Amino acid sequence: MTDYAPADSQPPRRTARDKGFPKPIGPRRYAARRSGRPVLVCAGDSITHGSMTPNWVTRVADTMAPTMDTVNAGFTGDLAWNLLSRLDDVIACRPAAVTVLIGTNDALAQISPAWCDGYMKAQHLPQRPTAQWYEENLRKIVHRLQSETTAAVALMSLPPMGDTTKGRWHDHVAPYNAIVGAVATRAGVPVLPVHDHIAGLITDEPPTPWDGTKKLMGAALARRFLLRRSWDAIARRHGFTTTTDGVHMNTTAAARIATLVEQFATTVMEPGKTGTS
Secondary structure (H helix, E strand, O other): OOOOOOOOOOOOOOOOEOOOOOOEOOHHHHHHOOOOOOEEEEEEOHHHHOOOOOOHHHHHHHHHOOOOEEEEEEOOOOOHHHHHHOHHHHHHOOOOEEEEEOOHHHHHOOOOHHHHHHHHHHOOOOOOOOHHHHHHHHHHHHHHHHHHOOOEEEEEOOOOOOOOOOHHHHHHHHHHHHHHHHHHHHHOOOEEOHHHHHHOOOOOOOOOOOOOOOHHHHHHHHHHHOOOOOHHHHHHHOOOOOEOOOOOEOHHHHHHHHHHHHHHHHHHOOOOOOOOO
């Protein structure tokens, strides 16, 4: 069941999905049975994967189904280095378009040694994450997509952290968004303004500022999958406007991401655009 309810009843539309799973299939499975239609690949971390946040890729898949397939190449916990390491699977889909929303975990790894140590172990990183390493990996991701596919590529700015538009968490994520902009400019690709669109939803600071730990992440997952609470109810419980736990999106914020990706994909599918045949 998805948080995105259709406004009215519509006939079923073709969507690249795994039988029995409520989200578009992953790149490896899709590449093994490509439909021959244009395909959009949404690459990223848990915010794209949709297990810890509303699955906005599902809504994109439904919207774009008449003209293209959609593949979910999000993976929970990924840093830019992890995405680069599995980029062969994305390239094998022969995408017409690729969106890249990656870097939140790179930024989280800089909060404290505990965060960094956790990522080093869980993600099998070859070095301790830094902003410079993030930029190097993001440049390599874009370069490979541009040199090994005909896809139209769009980077996406990182959403606000801590459900705030000022202070410590704003200052923490800002350098990473500056890197996204610099890499995009150098490569000549657009940046979908995720950060600005979600920041525009934040009208008040949370009554209890996010403490920079994983505590609320565990609580959010328990309330979602054990108590069956909605993502928006969880966000309200934690005093947030756009996130459930200080990092992952609620339904309203996820819908903003979906809209930006749908607009980009629709533009790509216009006759004569790169990545279409």
